[in-house]
Every structure is written in C-alpha cells, then in structure tokens.
Amino acid sequence: MSSLPRGQPTNGEILRALWPTAETVMPADVELPANVDLPASAVRQAIRRKLLTWYDRNKRDLPWRRRVGDGYATWVSEIMLQQTQVETVIPYFERFMTRFPTVRALARATDDQLLAHWQGLGYYRRAANLHKAARMVAGNGGSLPDTVDGLLKLPGVGRYTAGAIASIAFDRRAAVVDGNVMRVFARLFEIDDDIADARTQKRFWVLAEELLPRGRCGDFNQAIMDLGATVCTPTGPQCPACPLRNHCVAYENGDPARLPVRKRARVVPEIGHVVAMIRRGDSFLMTKRPPGGLWSGLWEFPNTVVENSESPETALERVLKQLKIPKPKSIEPIGRVTHRLTHRLMHFDLFEISANSKQVGVVAKWTRPGKVGISTACKRMLTKLRMVNS
DNA sequence: AACTCGGGGTG
DNA sequence: CACCCAGAGTT
Numbered sequence: 388m389s390s391l392p393r394g395q396p397t398n399g400e401i402l403r404a405l406w407p408t409a410e411t412v413m414p415a416d417v418e419l420p421a422n423v424d425l426p427a428s429a430v431r432q433a434i435r436r437k438l439l440t441w442y443d444r445n446k447r448d449l450p451w452r453r454r455v456g457d458g459y460a461t462w463v464s465e466i467m468l469q470q471t472q473v474e475t476v477i478p479y480f481e482r483f484m485t486r487f488p489t490v491r492a493l494a495r496a497t498d499d500q501l502l503a504h505w506q507g508l509g510y511y512r513r514a515a516n517l518h519k520a521a522r523m524v525a526g527n528g529g530s531l532p533d534t535v536d537g538l539l540k541l542p543g544v545g546r547y548t549a550g551a552i553a554s555i556a557f558d559r560r561a562a563v564v565d566g567n568v569m570r571v572f573a574r575l576f577e578i579d580d581d582i583a584d585a586r587t588q589k590r591f592w593v594l595a596e597e598l599l600p601r602g603r604c605g606d607f608n609q610a611i612m613d614l615g616a617t618v619c620t621p622t623g624p625q626c627p628a629c630p631l632r633n634h635c636v637a638y639e640n641g642d643p644a645r646l647p648v649r650k651r652a653r654v655v656p657e658i659g660h661v662v663a664m665i666r667r668g669d670s671f672l673m674t675k676r677p678p679g680g681l682w683s684g685l686w687e688f689p690n691t692v693v694e695n696s697e698s699p700e701t702a703l704e705r706v707l708k709q710l711k712i713p714k715p716k717s718i719e720p721i722g723r724v725t726h727r728l729t730h731r732l733m734h735f736d737l738f739e740i741s742a743n744s745k746q747v748g749v750v751a752k753w754t755r756p757g758k759v760g761i762s763t764a765c766k767r768m769l770t771k772l773r774m775v776n777s
Numbered sequence: 778a779a780c781t782c783g784g785g786g787t788g
Numbered sequence: 789c790a791c792c793c794a795g796a797g798t799t
Binding site for chain 2: 470471472474475507508509510511512513583584585620621622623680681682683726727728729730731762763764
Binding site: 778779780781782784785786787788 | 792795797798
C-alpha cells in the first residue's frame, strides 16, 4: 500500500455508480452489470485530459499514423495488428502498401500475390477476409464505410477493428477494447475477474464508452493502446512514468502487475509429420494448402500426419504414393523441425527425395518457394535442408 | 463458452 | 519454458 501524495481523489475513494449521462451514448446491447463501478465525472475528465496530454508528447511514430484520414491504410494496419505486435507489423505494412496502394489494387490481386506479402505474419484468414472485403468495397465505388455499423459488415472486421477505423480514420465517436485496453482498465479500476468472461468484457466496453471524450476519440483510443504497449506493460509496468498513476486503484494497492487475470491455457496436442522435399534446381515439388484451415492458401512441401498407429516409413510411403513416386531413386533423412503454435506443437521429420521428373504426377507443382507464400515452418525446413547440404 | 487460427517477443 | 499480443469467426 503506497501513501502517495496527490491532489485528486482516486477512483478507489470516489468510485460510485453513475449511469448513463447525457454526454455518453451506450450501445444498445450493453446492459449494466450490477457490480460495475464507474468513475465520477470529474475523474473521467481528468483521465481523458492526462491521457491525451501524455499522448501528444509520447505517441509513437508509426507508418500508418503518417496517413491521417486514410481509411484504407488504417484498415490494413488494424487487420495486420490483430494479435500481432507493432514491431512485427511495420515492415509488412510498408511492403503491402507499396505493392497494393489502393483498395482497387488489392481487389485486383490474386490470392497467391496477396499471400506472398502476408507470409510469415500468421493468421492467414485475415488476408483472405481482407481480400474479400476489398472486393466488396471496390465493387461499391471504392470507398470504405466510415461508420462502425458499415465497417462491421466487412469480413474480418469485428467490434474492435470497426471502432478503431471509425475513430482513427473518420473521427467517429467509437470506443475500442483490445488487449491493451483490458490491461489498462483492469489495473486502473482493479478488475480481477477473468477477462475472457463475457460479463467482464461487457464491463470493459462499458468503461471504454464511458471514458471516451467528446472529440479526439481516435487519439484517445490510440493513447490507451500506446500506454498499454509502452508503460502499462504486461510485466514490469513503468508506473512512475504513467500519467494515470494517481487514479490507478491497482497501483494504489501496490500490485498492478498481477492484473489482468485470465484463465490458464490448456495443454496443446503434439502432432508428428513426415515431409518429402523434392528439389529440381531452384524449384521444389509443392502443394497448396486447402482453404479454411491452418496455413490456408499457402504452399508447402508434400507431407502427412504420422498417425499413432503407424511408423514414419509407412506415412512417407503414403505421401510418395500420392505424388505417383512409389519408388524414388533415393530417400535421405535430413532431420527434424519442431514448430510451436499457440494451440499445437508440430514435429516435421524431413526426407530429401530423388526422383525422375517423369515420375511426377499432377498432384503437386514445381514451384520456387520464394515466389509463393509459405509458412514459417516451411521456411525453417528450407533452412534445415541448406544446412545439411552445405 | 470454447475452439481455431501464427508467429514472435519477453522474463 | 509460459505468457502475451491494436481479435474474428465458427461451433
């Protein structure tokens, strides 16, 4: 418990339920949870002012922030930023905007062209949805919807992204709740309920709507997210540098880093694969992943899951049979690549196969991996092959 | 409400 | 290693 000198009361002292005032607009589907505490009007005002002042002095210089009012750029950046950190996104965003400078350019692109620019970024369904949405927008005159409701109709745009685009690009009065906002609010108001719970999420949205200023909503939203990314970080928050420390209940109570609270992740299944790497010059025999699932639309080396009941050899025979290469000239084990995803641990046992090109059927295509989109796992398989061959 | 869907950064 | 990240869509 800190005894911090301060000129203003904290939320802990002032908290009381204030229900919708004339200055706020509540979404129709939000009902007030019985236990939600809203800060008093004066505290809300102080939080807005301090956050915006802090943002004016400390905001990060990000490529998409240099395109003020550009809905397309904001849209692309927000899709890329879903579950992906800013530093990872920056180079992808630059390349993407150079290659697809307008909605129409994106709408004209092929799946493979698009995925070649998305490869390595993950969550490839985002690219498919963005592509589909770009065609919707292009077919509708080429201008992006500028309201939350309009944006929500686009595939891949949910409540967060619609609020972000509407407020940042179009200066609409819309709130956002993302991982940063939840962390900042959980600490600011000392909310220790599971943040995955629907009621808790509803509570975050209520707070976000309530705290929204009349103007500069886009800056306000970005301010909370910048604060969460640079000061109110998951571990080791820099509370002395925080403009909201005098209002932060968790700081007052001494342990903001324990928040937010989330349920423990479950154990991930472990899955084995065998992979056939068949090279001819710079090209490899590759197959395209089916739409919808993991690595959707990316290219990969022919492979199969090794079932529990079978040996790797049997599984590899299955792959070669599908490729119409039942008896290759040679099969050379190269080694193993292990790839961890959020919900899966994958092993790939690699085999370099030599075969006459006449043996090759039409199941797979000769492709240069640099030309089409491949997963990071496949990229690591290539690295492994080069290591073995050098 | 629980799953799926990537990959990288962090302590 | 475990946890987290400018979440959305499906079941």
